[in-house]
Amino acid sequence: MKKVLVTGATGFIGNYVVQQLVQQRCAVIASSANEQKAGTFSWYNQVQYIPFKLEDADPAVDYYRFFNEPDVMIHLAWEGLPNYKSSFHTDINLPRHFTFLQNLVQHGLTNLAVTGTCFEYGMQEGCLHEALEARPDNAYARAKNELRLQLQQLQRQTPFMLKWIRLFYMYGKGQNPKSLLSQLDAALAAGEPVFNMSGGEQVRDFLPVEKVAEYIVKIALQEQVTGIINCCSGEPVTVKDFVKNYLARKNQQIALNLGHYPYPDYEPMRFWGDNTKLKNILTNE
Numbered sequence: 001m002k003k004v005l006v007t008g009a010t011g012f013i014g015n016y017v018v019q020q021l022v023q024q025r026c027a028v029i030a031s032s033a034n035e036q037k038a039g040t041f042s043w044y045n046q047v048q049y050i051p052f053k054l055e056d057a058d059p060a061v062d063y064y065r066f067f068n069e070p071d072v073m074i075h076l077a078w079e080g081l082p083n084y085k086s087s088f089h090t091d092i093n094l095p096r097h098f099t100f101l102q103n104l105v106q107h108g109l110t111n112l113a114v115t116g117t118c119f120e121y122g123m124q125e126g127c128l129h130e131a132l133e134a135r136p137d138n139a140y141a142r143a144k145n146e147l148r149l150q151l152q153q154l155q156r157q158t159p160f161m162l163k164w165i166r167l168f169y170m171y172g173k174g175q176n177p178k179s180l181l182s183q184l185d186a187a188l189a190a191g192e193p194v195f196n197m198s199g200g201e202q203v204r205d206f207l208p209v210e211k212v213a214e215y216i217v218k219i220a221l222q223e224q225v226t227g228i229i230n231c232c233s234g235e236p237v238t239v240k241d242f243v244k245n246y247l248a249r250k251n252q253q254i255a256l257n258l259g260h261y262p263y264p265d266y267e268p269m270r271f272w273g274d275n276t277k278l279k280n281i282l283t284n285e
Helices: 012-023 088-106 139-157 180-189 211-223 238-247 274-282
Strands: 003-007 027-031 048-051 072-075 111-115 126-128 163-165 169-171 194-196 206-208 227-231 255-257 271-273
Touching: 003 012, 003 211, 012 027, 012 211, 072 088, 072 126, 072 211, 111 139, 111 211, 111 238, 139 238, 163 211, 180 194, 180 238, 206 211, 211 227, 211 274, 227 274, 238 255
Parallel strands: 003 027, 003 072, 027 048, 072 111, 111 163, 126 271, 163 227, 169 206, 194 255
Antiparallel strands: none
16 A cells, blocks of 8 residues: 655645545545645545645754655645746745755655646647746746756756656636636626636636546556656647536536636647646556
């Protein structure tokens, strides 16, 4: 039975990742800054929960031992979202997270999976393959990409297995209330006649959060495929069609006021992920 540490366990993705690990009968060590929230989840009594705030990290502490010497670590924790442009990511989060992960590796962790972001590709359009040069264009993406580079440098000094999981777009219960589908659900629940959104012509790559969690766990537990791995559907769809398909699945109707909001300036109009590496993992499990 593999012992798996999950940071950010009470986050949107973390909750589903812990559920997946419990279903697979892993020995789960779940951690987050909010034990009260953790206690509300169905998995709380099925895991070892260790509350921890990264801001309180002490370099004198052996965190590998502190977290009960896990076989695998899935690092989901990351503060300050969804404010992608804040310098907090590069100035505070980056050194804080690297120092923490470095501590675990130097004290014995040999298998690490960290979630990155499709924003690391920057403003590049089309089908994005892991071999493409990273061109991060906002503070969040720059911090994540730099963390990856620093961890790769650390591998040269202290060998360990690194799986860098680039997340694309996801949706599901528990998502940030400011997200597209959360706002759409709120409008439907309120009986609003119209839903304001952008023009909807952006092309994106969407997965339900349950599937994202399943893929994260499968990537983390296998040892054949490492490095950067896109966690995505590989299927391009316009945001407008995504919303229409969602309404159809729910058998709901609402008028879409397309063009009410401008397109975000921190992401390209048309991009989706190449999921060849992911499919290799799924095929060979």
